[in-house]
Amino acid sequence: MQVQAVGEFALIARLQQRLPPPQEARVVCGIGDDCAVLRLPAGSDLLLTTDTQEEEVHFRRAWATPEDIGWRCLAVNVSDIAAMGGMPVAAVVALSLPPDLEVAFVEGLYDGLQAVATAYSCPIVGGNVSKTAGKLAVTISVLGEVPRGQALRRSGARVGDEIWVTGTLGEAKAGLEALRHAPRLAGLATERVCERYRRPRPRLHEAWYLREHGGLHSLIDLSDGLSSDLAHICQASGVGAVLEAAQLPLAEETRRVAAALGADPLAYALHGGEDFELCFTAPPGRIAPLQADFTRRFQCPLTRVGYICAGRGVTLQLPDGRCHPLPVAGYDHFQAATP
Amino acid sequence: MQVQAVGEFALIARLQQRLPPPQEARVVCGIGDDCAVLRLPAGSDLLLTTDTQEEEVHFRRAWATPEDIGWRCLAVNVSDIAAMGGMPVAAVVALSLPPDLEVAFVEGLYDGLQAVATAYSCPIVGGNVSKTAGKLAVTISVLGEVPRGQALRRSGARVGDEIWVTGTLGEAKAGLEALRHAPRLAGLATERVCERYRRPRPRLHEAWYLREHGGLHSLIDLSDGLSSDLAHICQASGVGAVLEAAQLPLAEETRRVAAALGADPLAYALHGGEDFELCFTAPPGRIAPLQADFTRRFQCPLTRVGYICAGRGVTLQLPDGRCHPLPVAGYDHFQAATP
Numbered sequence: 139m140q141v142q143a144v145g146e147f148a149l150i151a152r153l154q155q156r157l158p159p160p161q162e163a164r165v166v167c168g169i170g171d172d173c174a175v176l177r178l179p180a181g182s183d184l185l186l187t188t189d190t191q192e193e194e195v196h197f198r199r200a201w202a203t204p205e206d207i208g209w210r211c212l213a214v215n216v217s218d219i220a221a222m223g224g225m226p227v228a229a230v231v232a233l234s235l236p237p238d239l240e241v242a243f244v245e246g247l248y249d250g251l252q253a254v255a256t257a258y259s260c261p262i263v264g265g266n267v268s269k270t271a272g273k274l275a276v277t278i279s280v281l282g283e284v285p286r287g288q289a290l291r292r293s294g295a296r297v298g299d300e301i302w303v304t305g306t307l308g309e310a311k312a313g314l315e316a317l318r319h320a321p322r323l324a325g326l327a328t329e330r331v332c333e334r335y336r337r338p339r340p341r342l343h344e345a346w347y348l349r350e351h352g353g354l355h356s357l358i359d360l361s362d363g364l365s366s367d368l369a370h371i372c373q374a375s376g377v378g379a380v381l382e383a384a385q386l387p388l389a390e391e392t393r394r395v396a397a398a399l400g401a402d403p404l405a406y407a408l409h410g411g412e413d414f415e416l417c418f419t420a421p422p423g424r425i426a427p428l429q430a431d432f433t434r435r436f437q438c439p440l441t442r443v444g445y446i447c448a449g450r451g452v453t454l455q456l457p458d459g460r461c462h463p464l465p466v467a468g469y470d471h472f473q474a475a476t477p
Numbered sequence: 478m479q480v481q482a483v484g485e486f487a488l489i490a491r492l493q494q495r496l497p498p499p500q501e502a503r504v505v506c507g508i509g510d511d512c513a514v515l516r517l518p519a520g521s522d523l524l525l526t527t528d529t530q531e532e533e534v535h536f537r538r539a540w541a542t543p544e545d546i547g548w549r550c551l552a553v554n555v556s557d558i559a560a561m562g563g564m565p566v567a568a569v570v571a572l573s574l575p576p577d578l579e580v581a582f583v584e585g586l587y588d589g590l591q592a593v594a595t596a597y598s599c600p601i602v603g604g605n606v607s608k609t610a611g612k613l614a615v616t617i618s619v620l621g622e623v624p625r626g627q628a629l630r631r632s633g634a635r636v637g638d639e640i641w642v643t644g645t646l647g648e649a650k651a652g653l654e655a656l657r658h659a660p661r662l663a664g665l666a667t668e669r670v671c672e673r674y675r676r677p678r679p680r681l682h683e684a685w686y687l688r689e690h691g692g693l694h695s696l697i698d699l700s701d702g703l704s705s706d707l708a709h710i711c712q713a714s715g716v717g718a719v720l721e722a723a724q725l726p727l728a729e730e731t732r733r734v735a736a737a738l739g740a741d742p743l744a745y746a747l748h749g750g751e752d753f754e755l756c757f758t759a760p761p762g763r764i765a766p767l768q769a770d771f772t773r774r775f776q777c778p779l780t781r782v783g784y785i786c787a788g789r790g791v792t793l794q795l796p797d798g799r800c801h802p803l804p805v806a807g808y809d810h811f812q813a814a815t816p
Contacts, residue, residue, distance in 0.1 A: 142811040149811070166522060167630060170713065172560035172698060173524035173621060175628045180519035183505060185512035186620055188569040190607040221511035230527040232616045234573075237811050268529040269810040272611015277571045279618030281525055282512060289514045291506060359511060374509065471608040472481040472488070472576055 142237035160261035174263035185282035187218040193273035201317045206336040208250020215280040217340035217414045221359035223349030224284035226260035232277040234270035290357035295375035299419035299446040306387045309334040311410020312395040338414040357418040363411040378449035384457040387441045481576035499600035513602035524621035526557040532612035540656045545675040547589020554619040556679035556753045560698035562688030563623035565599035571616040573609035629696035634714035638758035638785040645726045648673040650749020651734040677753040696757040702750040717788030723796040726780045
């Protein structure tokens, strides 16, 4: 059955049925009014972020289930909350739907949204349904909170800071390339990288831990790619950065996919977007003592990849010691091919 | 110059330059990080709402300037905050842009957004820019606040309540029809109704006043049309409503446009969406004493149009006393023609 056969208000009722009533006491009023009403204890600063996922730009239906797409749509927003060191409070979802889209597809998408809502305690409290003459698009806005004065911004990096990243880099890019070139990779294990691409895991609790224990000066999530996102930190902070290529954490599967496609895995790690790992800067010596506890707690590596210096832009230091300026080559919507 | 020639990050920088730094002390961090950071005094409940405006669905470039379109995009969200009796805190703007869109158009749109941001103290604190293969779409989410426990919901209407509306009804519909059939209306004064369609004025301060003084039981803004929006109140409250056709406030210009097009002005008032007037219910006798003060203060009529009764749905009482059930004929995205 198609969306246009059900109508706007019946569709909203069906979608609402797929969402359990929010368990959070702070949701005073959820879906079904002009606004959601939320009640927070005093002492928090509020975080507000928005992100759009468009079919054929951010995802393809051939490569992901409706649940995967829903997961991704909310996860990327939760990652922005993580990137400030906060926790989500609630989300609102604006759907732009082609009239001939199947209702079952939208319901699957909502199941994926709800999976993230449950996993990260980010109840969906409202939204909007609109017709579009174009492709499916999902814009989500998330309200978050962080202890007063504790939000971690891009602009706090200082000369001498160490640069660290969580997890491994370039896997989402490897997954995207594996999906694009599936026939050429027959027999190669690609499930893990494809899953990284399809279902990004925001580092929410990791960021909270690091904010509480790590004395961080700046924090960003890796959505556009390390070269681009670290450049954002440098620009906002008025500093430069040196990345040590030999230190970049790469998974074995990423290396194998890149090798099979004749690509440089280092380029995946530097410029591949959508890993949604954290990149942060902290005073020298602050993070290393936390590494063992962090890794045990979150099953997630924590790797020092460079340092902040005076100047501008990001410099890449190769294993042989040579340095060269790193071009910002992360994702730009209007200067990139579609996936 | 087209959007694709400028690129995502340079475009964001250009748009940011069109927005003055927020004057509000509660904006701790505006555009340029993963999230905006906002600080509110204790004692408020938070409101969160989102709305999308799509080209060819909600607006046409032929009928409105870029500034008009920007105005509309933020105004409809501010109206949702008004519809809870709240005040806006901040907005985030997600743009879906065709790559060949002119940068000057997007800048004009931002000027329109900023005009609303200034008029209603709703600073734009962040957003997202995405490419789309479809038409221009703008999704805005607004955070608002209302004194704790004071949010006015749709679900509070009680049997015996009076039903009131602000302003005059059907003007946006008259404006839309006037734009559609401009050649047939040559010589007729339509500027006022066209302006109502192009630049809806959220009844923000009016709603705040009514919440403080009117003992309101329920409140909604008229976005889909009175028949549809009042039905939302009835459904949410588990009550019925009687609308008295003779009482519906219609402007002379609306009557003239309808007459020239052979249409029923009552249908404009009942089913025409996008007036963004307020519709509310209150105990008998509570509102009439406020009428003179309200009208003087806001230069806006306040009209009793019916009452809440037991039962379900909305009944229309004609001037001759006959009653019939009012079909819900407001705007449904998937069961309506495009404008």
